[in-house]
Structures are given as C-alpha cells and as structure tokens.
Amino acid sequence: MTWEGTKPTLKSILLNSHTDVVPVYQEHWKYDAFSAFKDAEGNIYARGTQDMKCVTIQYIQAIRRLMADGWKPIRTVHLMFVPDEEVGGHKGMETFVKHPEFQKLNIGFSLDEGLANPGDAFTVFYGERNPWWITVHCPGSPGHGSRFVENTAAEKKLSNFYFRFIQEKEKHRLNTSECFTLGDVTTVNMTMVKGGVAYNVIPAEMDVSFDLRIPPTVNLPEFEAKIKEWCTEAGEDVTYEFAQKHMNQNITSTEESDPWWSAFSASCKAMNMTLEKEIFPAATDSRFIRAVGIPAIGFSPMNRTPILLHDHNEFLNEQVFLKGISVYEKLIPALVSVPAFPDEA
Numbered sequence: 001m002t003w004e005g006t007k008p009t010l011k012s013i014l015l016n017s018h019t020d021v022v023p024v025y026q027e028h029w030k031y032d033a034f035s036a037f038k039d040a041e042g043n044i045y046a047r048g049t050q051d052m053k054c055v056t057i058q059y060i061q062a063i064r065r066l067m068a069d070g071w072k073p074i075r076t077v078h079l080m081f082v083p084d085e086e087v088g089g090h091k092g093m094e095t096f097v098k099h100p101e102f103q104k105l106n107i108g109f110s111l112d113e114g115l116a117n118p119g120d121a122f123t124v125f126y127g128e129r130n131p132w133w134i135t136v137h138c139p140g141s142p143g144h145g146s147r148f149v150e151n152t153a154a155e156k157k158l159s160n161f162y163f164r165f166i167q168e169k170e171k172h173r174l175n176t177s178e179c180f181t182l183g184d185v186t187t188v189n190m191t192m193v194k195g196g197v198a199y200n201v202i203p204a205e206m207d208v209s210f211d212l213r214i215p216p217t218v219n220l221p222e223f224e225a226k227i228k229e230w231c232t233e234a235g236e237d238v239t240y241e242f243a244q245k246h247m248n249q250n251i252t253s254t255e256e257s258d259p260w261w262s263a264f265s266a267s268c269k270a271m272n273m274t275l276e277k278e279i280f281p282a283a284t285d286s287r288f289i290r291a292v293g294i295p296a297i298g299f300s301p302m303n304r305t306p307i308l309l310h311d312h313n314e315f316l317n318e319q320v321f322l323k324g325i326s327v328y329e330k331l332i333p334a335l336v337s338v339p340a341f342p343d344e345a
C-alpha cells in the first residue's frame with residue numbers, strides 16, 4: 001500500500017511487517033491461541049500479538065488517524081506485508097529486494113519488527129546477528145551393534161565435530177564490559193540429529209544440524225574456514241552444507257548526525273521514551289533491506305512487556321498496544337519530514 005507524498009521524487013519510507021506467524025502448542029496455552037482472548041487485566045492472548053500483528057495494525061491505525069486529520073506526508077510512505085519471514089524469507093523479502101518493483105519504490109529508510117522490553121525503555125535494533133544453519137554429514141563404518149567397529153559415524157566423527165562447534169558458544173562473554181547483550185556474542189545450538197534405523201545396526205551416516213548466530217563484529221570468511229578445518233579434523237569424508245547463510249553485515253547508523261536516526265530518536269525523545277540500542281539476536285527481514293544498502297531500524301513499541309515471541313501464551317496488553325499507535329502517529333510524520341538530501345534536490 002502506498003501513500004504518496006507531496007514530493008514523490010524524494011526517497012520514501014517503508015513500514016514493513018510480515019504476515020506469517022509460527023505454529024502453537026495449543027495444549028500449553030491458557031486460551032485458544034487464535035481467538036485473541038482479552039483477560040481482566042487487558043492482556044490480549046494470541047499467536048502474533050507481539051510477532052507481529054501488533055505492529056502491522058499500529059502502522060495502519062496511525063496512518064488512518066493522520067489521514068483523518070487531513071495531514072499530508074512530504075515523502076511517500078509504503079506499507080509492505082510480506083510472507084515467509086518465519087521460514088527464512090527466501091520467497092519473501094529476500095527475493096523481493098532483488099526485484100525491479102522493489103527498487104522502483106525508491107526507499108530511503110525502513111522500519112520493521114523489534115522485540116518487547118520488560119522494563120520502561122523501548123529497544124531499537126540497528127543490526128542483526130548473521131544466522132547460519134548448517135548440517136554436517138558424517139559417514140562412517142556400518143556393522144553389527146555388538147562389535148568393536150572403528151570409525152563409526154556417531155562416535156568419532158559426529159562427536160568430534162560437535163565439541164568443536166560447542167566450543168564457539170560465548171556465554172562467558174555475555175554481560176561483560178565488551179558484550180552487553182545476546183546480540184553481541186556468538187551462540188551455537190545443536191538442533192537436529194538424524195541417522196540410525198535400529199539399536200543393533202551401526203549407521204553408515206549421521207547428520208547433525210546447528211543453528212549459529214554470529215554478531216556483525218565476527219569475520220565470517222575466517223569463521224567458515226574454521227568450520228572447514230573441523231570437518232577435515234573429524235574425517236576426510238565429513239562434509240557440511242548451509243540451509244541458511246547470511247553473509248551481509250551492514251548495520252544502520254545511529255549517529256546523531258544521521259538524518260534518519262536523528263529524526264527517529266528526536267521523535268522518541270519528545271514522547272519521553274528511553275531507547276536501548278542493540279543488535280537483534282535473531283533474524284528479521286531487515287537483514288535483506290540493510291543488505292541492499294537501505295538503513296533499517298527494528299522497532300516494536302512494546303515496553304513493560306515480557307518477550308514472548310514464538311512462546312506459549314504470547315500476549316500484549318491493550319494499553320501498550322494502543323500507546324504504540326500514538327507512537328507511530330508521531331514517528332511517521334517525523335521520518336517523512338526528513339529534509340531533502342543534496343542528491344535528492
């Protein structure tokens with residue numbers, strides 16, 4: 001959806017949101033996860049309340065109010081509703097940013113989802129860790145489960161590799177002077193193991209999959225070289241493949257001299273909002289937007305709210321939700337009023 005500005009040749013503002021949600025384990029929910037039940041405290045329970053139906057609706061409602069007031073934007077505003085964010089964005093934003101239709105939108109600055117903040121402050125994300133999803137194939141000698149078999153897939157290869165990977169976890173660096181939040185450190189989790197058919201049959205191959213999240217400060221080619229080395233160490237025939245390999249490490253400027261950030265932060269300051277700047281610990285569609293050189297801020301106006309995205313009993317309080325509409329009602333005009341840059345004249 002496009003709301004054309006009075007100066008449509010200037011770079012536009014993108015308000016992005018994804019339409020998909022993750023599945024639920026209904027048996028762990030207090031209420032029907034798709035009924036949007038509101039309890040006596042005004043907490044609205046439903047999958048997507050935080051991630052990210054709230055933001056989608058807040059964008060739309062804020063624009064409705066601005067239109068009803070007769071206000072006109074200088075820069076054009078685009079609302080984008082994209083699919084597949086939760087499964088990697090390959091057929092969603094990753095594809096769309098390469099499309100001429102995207103380039104024609106002439107976007108100068110983008111907003112997309114962030115995370116709730118349990119305290120009084122609001123968190124804003126200016127970059128993201130790189131998601132790497134890797135499956136390692138470990139072939140080995142098969143045989144009867146009762147025998148001494150050398151070089152089995154699980155024992156030598158998979159376990160060797162697993163320990164190498166797990167060593168990269170950086171929990172010890174979290175909350176130190178150099179690393180303040182999860183977004184600043186590397187995490188590694190083994191998330192899938194496949195192989196084997198019976199207790200007494202040694203499998204000829206086992207696969208192990210890892211979810212790695214790597215902060216933008218890490219040298220990615222060097223990191224991959226290490227993975228290659230661990231594979232070789234585990235056995236000549238041990239190979240790996242990526243299901244997700246984001247290589248771009250662009251971050252968005254949060255210098256006060258940056259016109260977009262200055263408009264964003266000044267508007268929040270005027271609303272007495274305290275901002276906490278962080279690297280997003282997981283991945284959003286903003287990574288594809290930053291990768292094509294467009295500044296993007298991840299921001300969901302949810303303070304005093306536990307982080308419950310993808311969790312059981314995801315909820316958002318109606319007061320926080322309604323306040324978020326007013327936040328965008330100020331934020332959108334501030335961003336579309338960023339004066340023309342010299343190259344836009």
Ligand SMILES: CSCC[C@H](NC(C)=O)C(=O)O
Binds near residue numbers: 085086131283
């Ligand atoms: C790597 S693509 C999947 C995207 C998903 N995003 C979130 C916010 O959970 C994730 O980080 O796992």
Ligand SMILES: [Zn+2]
Binds near residue numbers: 018051052085113
């Ligand atoms: Zn999301």
Ligand SMILES: [Zn+2]
Binds near residue numbers: 022051086
């Ligand atoms: Zn999500």
